[in-house]
Amino acid sequence: ETVYIACNDTVPLPGTVDVAADCSEWTVSHCMDEVPGKCPNNRFITYTWKAVDDCGNEDCITQTIVVEDTVPPVLSDYPADLGPFDCPKDIADFAITENITATDNCDDNVTVNFDEEVLWGDCAGEYAIVRTWSAKDSCDGVVSHTQHIVVHDVTAPVWGGEFDKVYNSTYECHAPAEPQLTADDSCAGNVTDNIVFTPNVTTGRCPQERFYDW
DSSP states (O other): OEEEEETTSOOOOOOOOOOOOSSSOEEEEEEEEEEEOSSTTOEEEEEEEEEEETTSOEEEEEEEEEEEOOOOOEEESOOOOEEEEESOOOGGGGOOOOOOEEEOSSOSOOOEEEEEEEEEOSSTTOEEEEEEEEEEOTTOOEEEEEEEEEEEOOSOOEEEESHHHHTTOOOSSSOOOOOOEEEEETTTEEOGGGOOOOOEEEEOSSTTOEEEEO
16 A cells, blocks of 8 residues: 655554464564655655464554645745836835845745846836846745736827927918927937928919928
8 A cells, every 4th residue: 555645744653454364473664664755755654564473474554644845935925027117217226125035845945036127128228127036945846927018118208498489489481490399208208309390391272382290
C-alpha cells in the first residue's frame, strides 16, 4: 500500500497487524526505513511488518508513505495594475508602498525577489513600468505576480499665437498670410516646430472669393 501526504501533514504511525495462525503462534515485528527525496521537503518512508511462526515460516508486508511538497509559496499584499494615466506623470509618483511577503506550507523562510523594468513609448512622456515579484520554495515551487503601470499621451496640443485672430477671419480680395501659431503639449512641451501648414483653397461665388483652411 502507498499513501501520499503533503510535507506539512503528520506522518502516520505504523499500525498493528493481525496474523491468522494455522498451527502455531506467529511473532510479529516491524521496522521503518526513510529515504530522502529530490528536495528537502520530499521523502519516502517504508514500514515493514514481518511475521515468523514457530517453524520458521515467515511473511512480510510493507506500507510506503510518500511525503511531497507540491504547493508553491503564496504572495501577500501584492499590488494591482495601475492606469492608464495621461502624461505627464513622473516615475517617482509610483513608488512602491506595499510590503510584499511570501509564505509556504513547508518552508519557514521564503525570499521574495523583485525586478522592475521601464519601457519607453514612441511618444514623449509615454512609458510603462513592469514590476515582478517572485518566490521559490526549496522544492522549486514558484509563484510570481506582475504589475503593469501605463502612462500615455491622450491629450492633444493646445494652440497659441495668432489662432484667435485668424479663426473665421475675412479678408478683402487677397490671400491671408500664414498665421503665426504656436502649440504646447502637456507631455512633449512646446511643439511649435511640429506644426504643418496645409492650406486648402476653395473658390467662392466669384473668382475673387476664396476660402482658405489651414
